[in-house]
């Protein structure tokens with residue numbers, strides 16, 4: 001769906017993106033994360049055809065972004081980190097203006113406004129001016145502007161900044177809703193705990209380079225599991241190795257091990273039965289916690 005290849009971008013005297021390459025699958029929600037100044041905003045602006053890189057290419061849904069920037073604007077929705085809304089217009093007028101700018105015919109504007117405002121739960125705010133709205137509601141209006149033309153790809157720069165936990169939760173629900181409607185999302189954020197609720201992939205940028213791309217919610221056929229025993233067992237490693245379908249990743253002592261297992265919940269149940277049949281005093285057999293924040297911090301700390 002999205003292919004970025006060897007992208008390099010320079011501000012005067014500063015290389016902000018350095019040979020950045022990655023692909024994003026259709027229907028995914030990718031978290032774009034990295035320390036301050038890593039280049040996230042610059043990358044999103046290049047992908048939205050708002051900044052011109054020195055070299056490299058960006059292809060979104062078959063459109064060469066650098067060659068066809070206007071076509072690109074038709075197929076993406078972009079929310080800037082510092083979005084602005086026209087204060088003198090009502091929300092309805094803001095949406096109408098953007099709809100027309102996106103080429104939606106006059107006759108189709110009202111249905112488009114009704115549709116997008118329903119999806120963003122701002123139907124009852126259409127006659128308000130942006131200055132009368134809370135930050136969370138203004139954020140929703142800005143996202144409504146970004147997606148009113150139903151783009152297949154949505155790029156969002158720090159959409160959750162400044163929102164309270166309730167508003168962030170609603171935003172997460174909205175992203176899942178957009179994904180369910182077939183959109184592909186790339187979302188930059190520092191709020192990793194929220195990203196985890198909806199992201200399928202994570203792209204880590206550091207000093208203008210991609211340092212990691214991981215699937216966060218891969219249909220994990222291979223899962224790490226922690227095994228903890230109530231008391232030490234001699235030959236634990238040998239016993240575990242005798243169980244089919246279990247790979248022992250780590251077994252440093254006689255009381256606990258990190259296993260890799262295959263399959264679904266039914267398979268996990270069978271494996272637990274096999275462990276108990278070996279008379280192992282199992283007191284814990286659970287997926288090893290590995291969250292987005294851990295993965296991110298490990299990745300960032302590993303880099304020089």
Ligand SMILES: Nc1ncnc2c1ncn2[C@@H]1O[C@H](COP(=O)(O)OP(=O)(O)OP(=O)(O)O)[C@@H](O)[C@H]1O
Nearest residue numbers: 011012014016034035036037038039040041042043
């Ligand atoms: N207009 C500009 N002129 C010169 N340098 C810039 C400009 N905009 C950004 N930079 C620099 O480019 C680098 C990347 O900035 P960018 O805003 O893309 O990072 P970011 O990952 O979005 O950061 P943050 O998380 O703080 O928003 C930084 O070193 C920044 O200081």
